[in-house]
Amino acid sequence: MSKSHWLALVIGNSRLHWAWFNAERLQAAWDTAYLPASIVQKLASCHDITDFSQEILAPRAINITSPPIYIASVVPSQTAIWRTYPNLHEITLAQVPLQGVYPTLGIDRALALWGAGATWGFPALVIDAGTALTFTGANGDRTLVGGAILPGVRLQFQALGERTAGLPLVDPQELLSPRWGLSTPTSIQSGVMYTLIAGIKDFVNAWWQEFPASCVAITGGDRTLILNCFQLQHPDIAAKITSAPHLIFQGICCYWASLEE
Numbered sequence: 001m002s003k004s005h006w007l008a009l010v011i012g013n014s015r016l017h018w019a020w021f022n023a024e025r026l027q028a029a030w031d032t033a034y035l036p037a038s039i040v041q042k043l044a045s046c047h048d049i050t051d052f053s054q055e056i057l058a059p060r061a062i063n064i065t066s067p068p069i070y071i072a073s074v075v076p077s078q079t080a081i082w083r084t085y086p087n088l089h090e091i092t093l094a095q096v097p098l099q100g101v102y103p104t105l106g107i108d109r110a111l112a113l114w115g116a117g118a119t120w121g122f123p124a125l126v127i128d129a130g131t132a133l134t135f136t137g138a139n140g141d142r143t144l145v146g147g148a149i150l151p152g153v154r155l156q157f158q159a160l161g162e163r164t165a166g167l168p169l170v171d172p173q174e175l176l177s178p179r180w181g182l183s184t185p186t187s188i189q190s191g192v193m194y195t196l197i198a199g200i201k202d203f204v205n206a207w208w209q210e211f212p213a214s215c216v217a218i219t220g221g222d223r224t225l226i227l228n229c230f231q232l233q234h235p236d237i238a239a240k241i242t243s244a245p246h247l248i249f250q251g252i253c254c255y256w257a258s259l260e261e
């Protein structure tokens, strides 16, 4: 196995995100559920992960022996499980070359912003539509301007379904329902999606007022759902937002490359 092969692991609040790199080239990316400690321990003691890759790690066989794993986690209890893996490199905020970050800023947000800036230039604004939905922006000096955090798409539906007696758990729909709902599910769809779209539009426009030429990139598991709904309401704005499925991996790759220098 060539020394240039490595894995990136992003631990989010819903699941794990994996990428396999050959040097700076992304070979494959996939998601899995959290792995139990017993499986991680097996991986740690195993010199060939090919056996695991088919079922647990990847939809394809990856013939890599004990690859280094570069990990960025926002879930400490999950990070702890992975510390048994021998060739683990934990990425911390101190290693991300952004100025003005506050100590509790999520490493996923910092890396996604670094990835966006490195790819499309600073200033940059990142929207991460994950378990939580976040905005994170930096100016032309790579200084954090700030951001915002709100419940993600699925979490909003879950909150209504789980914390009320009268509301069912509704799955997010790819198609935007009519604004004025005439059933309980369509009323929930409308309320969550129209409010989200209006909110994102407001944040993005406020950002462009300060940084008119800035790239705005969207990543995360609900990226496509949001962009599709956005497209129907505001095609002009949607056209200016870059869909970037691998933004955090792009940031991790910047980190990997900085170690090689």
Ligand SMILES: Nc1ncnc2c1ncn2[C@@H]1O[C@H](COP(=O)(O)OP(=O)(O)OP(=O)(O)O)[C@@H](O)[C@H]1O
Pocket: 011, 012, 013, 014, 015, 016, 074, 108, 129, 130, 131, 132, 133, 152, 153, 154, 155, 172, 219, 220, 221, 222
């Ligand atoms: N198989 C899946 N499991 C979980 N979420 C999924 C799945 N497929 C699509 N999604 C959507 O992805 C969203 C979660 O996004 P993502 O996986 O990027 O979050 P995360 O990285 O786990 O969390 P965060 O980064 O916010 O801590 C959910 O709101 C859900 O609607």
Ligand SMILES: CC(C)(CO)[C@@H](O)C(=O)NCCC(=O)O
Pocket: 012, 013, 074, 104, 105, 106, 107, 108, 109, 130, 132, 134, 149
């Ligand atoms: C906001 C989330 C949950 C998004 O994954 C994560 O980045 C996190 O836990 N951040 C810590 C708080 C902050 O970024 O201000």
Ligand SMILES: [K+]
Pocket: none
């Ligand atoms: K918490």
